[in-house]
Amino acid sequence: xxxxxxxxxxxxxxxxxxxxxxxxxxxxxxxxxxxxxxxxxxxxxxxxxxxxxxxxxxxxxxxxxxxxxxxxxxxxxxxxxxxxxxxxxxxxxxxxxxxxxxxxxxxxxxxxxxxxxxxxxxxxxxxxxxxxxxxxxxxxxxxxxxxxxxxxxxxxxxxxxxxxxxxxxxxxxxxxxxxxxxxxxxxxxxxxxxxxxxxxxxxxxxxxxxxxxxxxxxxxxxxxxxxxxxxxxxxxxxxxxxxxxxxxxxxxxxxxxxxxxxxxxxxxxxxxxxxxxxxxxxxxxxxxxxxxxxxxxxxxxxxxxxxxxxxxxxxxxx
Ligand code: CP
Ligand code: NVA
Numbered sequence: 001x002x003x004x005x006x007x008x009x010x011x012x013x014x015x016x017x018x019x020x021x022x023x024x025x026x027x028x029x030x031x032x033x034x035x036x037x038x039x040x041x042x043x044x045x046x047x048x049x050x051x052x053x054x055x056x057x058x059x060x061x062x063x064x065x066x067x068x069x070x071x072x073x074x075x076x077x078x079x080x081x082x083x084x085x086x087x088x089x090x091x092x093x094x095x096x097x098x099x100x101x102x103x104x105x106x107x108x109x110x111x112x113x114x115x116x117x118x119x120x121x122x123x124x125x126x127x128x129x130x131x132x133x134x135x136x137x138x139x140x141x142x143x144x145x146x147x148x149x150x151x152x153x154x155x156x157x158x159x160x161x162x163x164x165x166x167x168x169x170x171x172x173x174x175x176x177x178x179x180x181x182x183x184x185x186x187x188x189x190x191x192x193x194x195x196x197x198x199x200x201x202x203x204x205x206x207x208x209x210x211x212x213x214x215x216x217x218x219x220x221x222x223x224x225x226x227x228x229x230x231x232x233x234x235x236x237x238x239x240x241x242x243x244x245x246x247x248x249x250x251x252x253x254x255x256x257x258x259x260x261x262x263x264x265x266x267x268x269x270x271x272x273x274x275x276x277x278x279x280x281x282x283x284x285x286x287x288x289x290x291x292x293x294x295x296x297x298x299x300x301x302x303x304x305x306x307x308x309x310x311x312x313x314x315x316x317x318x
Pocket of ligand 2: 136171172173236237239240241276277278
């Protein structure tokens with residue numbers, strides 16, 4: 001038995017899940033940006049917006065930004081949160097994902113989950129009657145892409161005329177960024193080693209979305225082709241959480257994709273440097289670039305707070 005009939009009924013985001021960047025239309029994404037900006041500029045106005053609402057925050061991987069911004073965000077809206085770690089619930093081992101979903105839906109108003117397999121997140125969403133938000137899976141990191149594009153809009157105003165470059169691993173962060181750009185328009189070059197391309201089904205989906213939106217999403221193995229003339233150069237860790245054993249091999253394969261002075265100088269003079277963080281300084285990015293005036297990484301991190309407040313409000317409001 002599932003809730004989320006609101007989607008079919010066209011009643012906006014209320015009661016829905018936020019699992020993938022593909023869960024929202026371009027119009028819904030733009031409305032979330034507008035609300036996030038309003039919340040950013042007038043925090044007090046929304047301090048009772050989710051009064052009495054409780055979010056369960058499930059973390060199966062470490063986190064600084066996601067944990068802090070969801071905890072602080074729901075508090076700033078008048079609600080509260082409860083942290084559930086593997087030591088508490090041992091998801092899928094002590095108890096099935098289904099049973100956890102069926103318990104939590106009776107106790108809380110929304111669930112945020114950071115986990116490994118994307119299907120764990122979708123299973124939770126399929127069975128919980130309350131909204132489920134993806135706080136990162138191996139496949140996607142949609143809250144990150146929302147904060148990223150809000151940041152780009154703050155600095156560059158209009159996405160459509162921009163060239164964005166994502167250089168590094170074709171991972172969860174890349175997937176969500178690609179889907180978001182494909183929905184909203186603009187040009188995104190994804191520069192990865194051939195063996196580390198984004199998933200083919202995400203590329204295919206982006207192609208379809210781009211045909212509607214006018215976006216251009218291009219994959220290349222050449223980091224210089226991606227960075228040349230770019231308005232934004234984005235990178236992420238070469239080895240994501242759960243891939244620690246591959247870190248050594250990946251360091252060798254990804255070294256030509258490091259965002260350093262040589263690569264960044266191919267971009268426009270006023271290009272933004274972006275990174276979802278945590279950064280591995282000296283690997284995917286040099287200190288010189290991440291600490292340069294072009295770097296907006298801490299604004300990205302702050303914007304997680306504002307976009308997630310907007311997302312929680314739209315999903316959880318009465
Ligand atoms: N960018 C991001 O999600 O950071 P955390 O892993 O610290 O939450
Ligand atoms: N791709 C990284 C993102 C961390 C926020 C990971 O999954 O570890």
